[in-house]
Amino acid sequence: MGTHVKNITQEVKKNKALFVMLAPAVVIVLIFMYLPMSGLVVAFKNYRYDLGVFGSEWNGLANFAYMFNSGTGWLITRNTILYNVLNLITSQLISIVIAIFITEINKKHFQKVTQSIIFLPYFISWVIVGVFVYNIFNYETGMLNTLLTSLGLEKINAYSKPGLWPFIICAFNSWKWCGYNSVIYIAAITGVDAEIYEAASIDGANIFQRIRYITVPCIKPTIITMLLLQVGRILRGDFEMFYQIVGNNGQLFNATDVIDTYVFRSLLQNSNIGMTAAASLYQSVLCLIIILIVNRVVKKIDEDYALF
Numbered sequence: 001m002g003t004h005v006k007n008i009t010q011e012v013k014k015n016k017a018l019f020v021m022l023a024p025a026v027v028i029v030l031i032f033m034y035l036p037m038s039g040l041v042v043a044f045k046n047y048r049y050d051l052g053v054f055g056s057e058w059n060g061l062a063n064f065a066y067m068f069n070s071g072t073g074w075l076i077t078r079n080t081i082l083y084n085v086l087n088l089i090t091s092q093l094i095s096i097v098i099a100i101f102i103t104e105i106n107k108k109h110f111q112k113v114t115q116s117i118i119f120l121p122y123f124i125s126w127v128i129v130g131v132f133v134y135n136i137f138n139y140e141t142g143m144l145n146t147l148l149t150s151l152g153l154e155k156i157n158a159y160s161k162p163g164l165w166p167f168i169i170c171a172f173n174s175w176k177w178c179g180y181n182s183v184i185y186i187a188a189i190t191g192v193d194a195e196i197y198e199a200a201s202i203d204g205a206n207i208f209q210r211i212r213y214i215t216v217p218c219i220k221p222t223i224i225t226m227l228l229l230q231v232g233r234i235l236r237g238d239f240e241m242f243y244q245i246v247g248n249n250g251q252l253f254n255a256t257d258v259i260d261t262y263v264f265r266s267l268l269q270n271s272n273i274g275m276t277a278a279a280s281l282y283q284s285v286l287c288l289i290i291i292l293i294v295n296r297v298v299k300k301i302d303e304d305y306a307l308f
Contacts, residue, residue, distance in 0.1 A: 043277040063278035072262065073282075077235070080258040080283075084234045086166065087173045092226060094178040096219075099185035100211055115186070119179035129172055130244030137168070162255030169245060169256065173238070181226070188222040189215055224298065228306075232291040235283050239264065259283045 012019055038053075043063055045056040067073040098118055105111040136143045137158040145155040158164055192215065200210050237258030246256045248265075260283075263276045299306035 040277065040281055042273055043281045045274055047273040047277075059274070063274045064282065067275060067279055067282075073279075075254065076257050076259050076262045076279075077286075079256065080235050080237045080260075083166065083169065083237060083258060084230075086170045087238075088227070088230050088234070090170050091174045091177045091181060092223070092230070094174050095181035096185055096223065098178055098182040099189055100215055102182070103186060103189045103215075104207060104211075115179075115182075118182065121176045122180040124176065126176075126238075126240040126244040129176060129241075130247070133168065133172065133245050159249055160251055162252050165246065165252055165256050169241070172245065173241060176241075184226065185219060185222060188219040192218045221304070228291070228295060228298065231294045232287060234290055235259065235287045237261065 042053055042056075044058060044060060045053075046059040046062070047053070047056045051057075064073075102111055102115050102118075105114065134142075139145060139155060139157045139159065142158075144158070148155055158168070196214055196218075197210055200214055205213070237260045239258075239260035242256060242258055242261050243264070246252050246261075259279055263279050266272055266276045266279070295306050295308065
């Protein structure tokens with residue numbers, strides 16, 4: 001123990017300037033990330049405002065039991081996992097395709113313009129995207145029904161058809177994030193040795209063969225790392241996306257409600273702090289378990305690709 005303390009002291013003295021630069025970030029993380037974790041006890045208490053967090057009575061796992069006995073727990077867990085899996089597959093796959101497409105463009109000017117246009121949706125807030133969605137699918141004046149009416153077809157009330165919304169949400173999620181995610185893959189592809197492509201061209205490989213046998217294998221570590229990072233958020237729904245696109249439409253809750261929107265709506269409706277804290281803790285613990293399992297699986301397949 002004494003040796004470790006001595007080594008740490010020597011390291012601090014040796015890199016004093018670096019530790020001083022690191023200190024503000026450490027303090028911010030401690031204050032805003034670790035100190036609030038003491039409030040997790042609310043998930044195991046019958047919270048009362050007059051008694052406070054630590055003065056309220058313990059109720060064990062009653063908050064968790066209420067969430068699952070009502071059937072809500074399993075529903076929002078299923079929706080959160082399914083949406084995140086769909087969004088993960090679609091957004092990452094489209095990002096890889098876009099990155100390969102952009103890097104294969106020979107004209108640099110056209111390449112830059114295309115990349116800028118694809119990246120633009122990332123800067124559009126979900127509030128604006130929600131307006132887009134409403135103006136497209138609104139029953140009376142939406143673009144979709146206006147087009148159908150002009151073609152002599154019947155209108156579609158999309159807001160009363162829950163089965164459509166997984167596709168709508170995944171489509172807009174991919175549209176918004178594919179440009180941002182593609183930048184990482186473009187950087188990975190750019191880092192591939194150009195001599196490999198030249199050698200393949202000399203050997204007669206066409207563009208599809210170069211992509212299949214050179215580009216994809218070379219960016220495989222980046223793809224796995226991105227997937228691992230996204231898997232860690234597989235139980236964290238993008239609250240702003242779901243809330244702005246779906247809103248408070250009760251007809252769509254069974255098909256679109258995720259843990260984050262459920263917690264937010266519970267706080268607005270009944271102010272049950274204990275139950276919402278239980279849902280948040282349940283979400284965080286499952287996220288940790290999933291990332292540990294996936295990382296372990298990746299480590300068994302190829303240790304070099306694991307995060308830790």
